[in-house]
Amino acid sequence: MIRRALALALIALAALPVVALAYTVNDVARQVRCPTCNTPLDVSSAPVALDMKHYIAEKRDAGWTQEEVIDGLVDEFGRGVLATPPKSGFDLIAWIVPALAVALGLAAIPIIARTWSRRTRTAEGPEAPPPSPEEARRLDEELRRRG
Amino acid sequence: MTVDEDTPPEGGGWDRRRTVGAIVGGVIVAGVLALLIIGLVNKDIGTSIQDALEEGRRPPAPDATLPVLLAADGIGPVGSEVTLSSLRGKVVVLNFWASWCQPCELEAPVLDAVAARYRGGPTQEVVVIGVDVQDLREEALAFARDNGVTTASLRDGEDDVKNAYEVPALPETFVIDPEGRIALKVAGQLTDPEQLTNAIEQLRVPEG
Numbered sequence: 001m002i003r004r005a006l007a008l009a010l011i012a013l014a015a016l017p018v019v020a021l022a023y024t025v026n027d028v029a030r031q032v033r034c035p036t037c038n039t040p041l042d043v044s045s046a047p048v049a050l051d052m053k054h055y056i057a058e059k060r061d062a063g064w065t066q067e068e069v070i071d072g073l074v075d076e077f078g079r080g081v082l083a084t085p086p087k088s089g090f091d092l093i094a095w096i097v098p099a100l101a102v103a104l105g106l107a108a109i110p111i112i113a114r115t116w117s118r119r120t121r122t123a124e125g126p127e128a129p130p131p132s133p134e135e136a137r138r139l140d141e142e143l144r145r146r147g
Numbered sequence: 148m149t150v151d152e153d154t155p156p157e158g159g160g161w162d163r164r165r166t167v168g169a170i171v172g173g174v175i176v177a178g179v180l181a182l183l184i185i186g187l188v189n190k191d192i193g194t195s196i197q198d199a200l201e202e203g204r205r206p207p208a209p210d211a212t213l214p215v216l217l218a219a220d221g222i223g224p225v226g227s228e229v230t231l232s233s234l235r236g237k238v239v240v241l242n243f244w245a246s247w248c249q250p251c252e253l254e255a256p257v258l259d260a261v262a263a264r265y266r267g268g269p270t271q272e273v274v275v276i277g278v279d280v281q282d283l284r285e286e287a288l289a290f291a292r293d294n295g296v297t298t299a300s301l302r303d304g305e306d307d308v309k310n311a312y313e314v315p316a317l318p319e320t321f322v323i324d325p326e327g328r329i330a331l332k333v334a335g336q337l338t339d340p341e342q343l344t345n346a347i348e349q350l351r352v353p354e355g
Contacts, residue, residue, distance in 0.1 A: 035281045035306065047247030051286050076283055078305030097182070101175060111168065 028056045028069050033083050040083055196313050196329060205328035208241075208321065209311035213278065213301035217291055220266060220274050222299035229276075229301060232327060238350045239323040240275040240343055243309060244300075245282040246290035248317040250336035255294045257337040258320075261344060262298045272325075273347055276301060280309045280317070322346045 026042045034044035034052070041049055052073065059069045073081050085091035131139065199206035212230040215223050222229055231239070242258055244251040258275055265273035277300035279287045284302065291300065303309055312321060322331040322343060331346040 048245065048281055048283075051247055051283050055283055055285075076304055077281070080305060093182075097175075097178065101179075104171065104175065108168065111164070 217300035246286040
């Protein structure tokens, strides 16, 4: 029993690097862009894009991880090759600003709703005060008289 | 029950909140607009060099420091950095190329012929330098090997120099005078050394 468990654990350990490297060229290509046409690399067929896809396949086959391949492309073409800006340094602004805008928009909803509700109430005018006892008595009389 | 008109309306702090909201909103809108403008300005490849040349002026050649990809004619060693302004006093032929660019392959012999013509002079007063752009290093080196390129080349991996020289497409070649001004620009493939040598000869003759 223990032997079998050990064997299974060894097989799982041996398979780990394969799992880590099991990525396609397009898995990396969609994370970078073609420098000549500014489209994601996975949908580009520009000459340099073909060279870059070949580079990705070659490095993958040489055992590079996705991150190492992307780092390699950044080394070749600069950070501008990344399809999305990195989540660090000045580039963090590109992530923070839209999130901040959405958060502020959500926060503004109750405030705007309250404003609209107040405007509607103002347009309808103030609620009428309840009738005084004298008015109530006259109203009852009138209703009785009319049957 | 009566409504007291002197009582402040419900939510009396509303005006202040609305002002703060308007300021925050304004700042966000201004920030987004600023980012858009910065992006558009950086992305734009201008035409000021072309305009100046068409008006008969020689615009200053943008300066840059780039790593050496191919060493030759006193430019090198490979991996060292060269600042273009350090070449003042020489006529510089600056050619933008990439390994995947077929016209670049076709014009490579023309550039080599121009370099060979002026090579070996006592002061090396004319130097032909390539600038490899939008390219993988290995592909660029293979291109140079396969096409027997003998000229020096720098590497502009991030397009900074390509953008500074307002190069929209490859290949493109500039002739820079000894004072560091652009005297000639050839957009597209060079087919004849004379496209460059005529200009080079004029620049080598002292003015006046």
